[in-house]
Amino acid sequence: MVVQAVPVCSSTVVVAIDVGKTEFAFSVTDASRALLLKPRTGCPMTGSSLTRVVADIVDVLRVGAMVKVGIEAAGHYHRPLLHAAWPDGWEVLELNPAHVTEQRRVLGKRTIKTDVIDLQAMTELLLAGRGQPVRDRSLALGELTAWSAHRTGRVAIRTATKNQLLGQLDRTFPGLTLALPDVLATKVGRLVATEFPDPARLTALGSTRFIRFGATRGLQIRKPVADRIVQAAREALPAADAAVARAVLAADLALLSDLDAQVDQATDQLARILPSTPFASLMSVPGWAAVRAGNYGGALGDPTRFDNHRQVYRTAGLNPIQYESAGKRHDSVISREGSVELRRALIDLGMGLWLNDPAAKAYGAQLRARGKKGGVIACAMANRANRIAYALVRDQNTYDPARWLKED
Template identity: 25%
Template sequence: MTPSSEPALAITFAAIDVAKQVHDVLIEPPAGTRQRWRMVNCQHDYVVLRQRLHAFQTPVVIGFEATGTYHRPLAYFLHQCGFELRLISSLAVACTRDTVYNSWDKNDLKDTQVLLHLLKTGISQRYHDPLVHAVNDLQELAQTHFQVSLRKVQVQHSIMTHYLPLYFPEAERYYTNSRAAWFTRLLHRFPCPAAITRYSPETFAQEAWTIVGRKVSKRGFLHDPYLTAGQSVGLPVGEESEAIQMFRVILVEHQQLCARRAAIEQQADQVLSGQPDYQRLRTLPGVGPILALTILAEAGDLHRFPHHRQFLKFCGFDLSTQQSGQFRGMSRLSKHGNARLRYAFWMAAQGAVRMRENTFREK
């Protein structure tokens, strides 16, 4: 082969160890010694970093490790300045640091050197900025829905494991669906057996008639809680006691969380209803508005993956096999990709297998 007469393109590599308040920067120019300094997470130091990088008058490639969301403002600023950004895997950083230094010690000095080494050897991936690619709003919707749902589960757990066992343990058998809002409304109106038995059966049925919603044989359905309240083993506390007032505070919070979650689901459906990818995802069995939102928020533009295997690897659904000599282990999912995407598809599969009419039920 004839050696190429074209000179190699001079590139300046910059590795940034991101933290909440102070970032460590290590720069290796094409010629000269490495430069290291610490910068504060503020606009002044952002401008200084931009000026120092432009001063090299060469293409600049910047690598960093995702650290929570602390890297997002700096990465957006550098992207707007026209620099090429590369994301380096935390797993790759940890394994390389242990291999290079043969120790478990971890500090910012070593991290920037490892980041620079991985950046120069090409062990990195293209950084996909959520704000630039218009998925930041979707991510906030998905994250807020997750936090509201998590808090709802915590409050619901408190109701089922603390308040009901103390004051009305027999009422738990009427709880059949986590989305049945009538149950907490009924408990808020009648939080203890004394709140029910102070009425006659007919008066109780009249008071609770509009609360429980549509039921088959509603009168018979309401007669059973009345009999149960008369035989309850719960603590004999009054409806106006401080304990029951605190119980009602928790019930009100549960109702507010349910309403807030439903509002976010409706808002997500309105925002995404015009997107073709969202409409295609909704045709899959088990995929509802929130799962489709989560998939689009975490994956971004699905068309940026040229092959479906790249998307599977991004999710962590690619197969991994342990092999050594004559031994070959069982192929399993690598689970090294986006955990939220795997969770969304797992939830969709759980819903699909319970549906009566779909092909997933037979597999």
């Protein structure tokens, strides 16, 4: 159930709070837009400071005042204030920074960004009834978001490390990628990168002993593969600074091993947490396992914030830019305004459907036959995945392929 903000009335008093890294600014305004407390900046982000601020606000309140506290989202910096010990009866709302920026433009101050002007924009939004009510966040959802973000970050670092590692391999063992197109995706490739960055050692070892070397480490190497790798070692022309590259390569391999372990740990944590969240039913969909479902849940957060799947799609910035005038309408590219994490999660869910669900495969083939490009098909699959995911989370049902045979 979506929670709506309490309507603004004549007794409403709004407290706008602009949060920084270690400080915050605030102002207090009534429904007639009269300042009850002038904007105050530089308030330390501490418990004692917040207590003094609350006391000052209480001193200027009239009897029967209905207080709305609006806090602009600022990454993780604003979170301590969201769940601070505000007085009973005060409504705490979270404001979208994009809405605050747009409101500054409405006020004619788009290029002037100060704490005071931000407070003015936030005050106008609160008096207009904007803002998302803050609810007690379940521990499971918080864990899901944290582990999803942790895994995503480690995967990005791992990708960069692999790219650097391959660059070092090209200097120490040029030509290896001709024998093994994807070195780091295979066990034998990892073995060569770790144990034989110097092709001269592998040349001296030969194919037969290389196969035995792998067997002692629990790896079965086929003779054609071994011959191909040893031949590449014989013909390799290492760079002059190959010795330095081998030292850097060893450090990168140690880092890569640690990153692999951290990614695996985060994946295990997502699999552990998901069953206790509203997103458990997503794993009943073909191609949606712990990682895809966990990334979607971590990016979406509390699903009760959304009235329908269209809101989720817009929040992800996947809706097309639309221009309509004089009865003519033109839809352009996707807006890309919104949550990058949610957009990536939905596209990934769509890819999972496209690769594993028969109905989605057929739909993708239809789009391809109509001449649609890959990016367009990916967005169409994300749209389909968004509707399926929203319905499953809302109804807490498992996936029924028969319900989604026809594309709406």
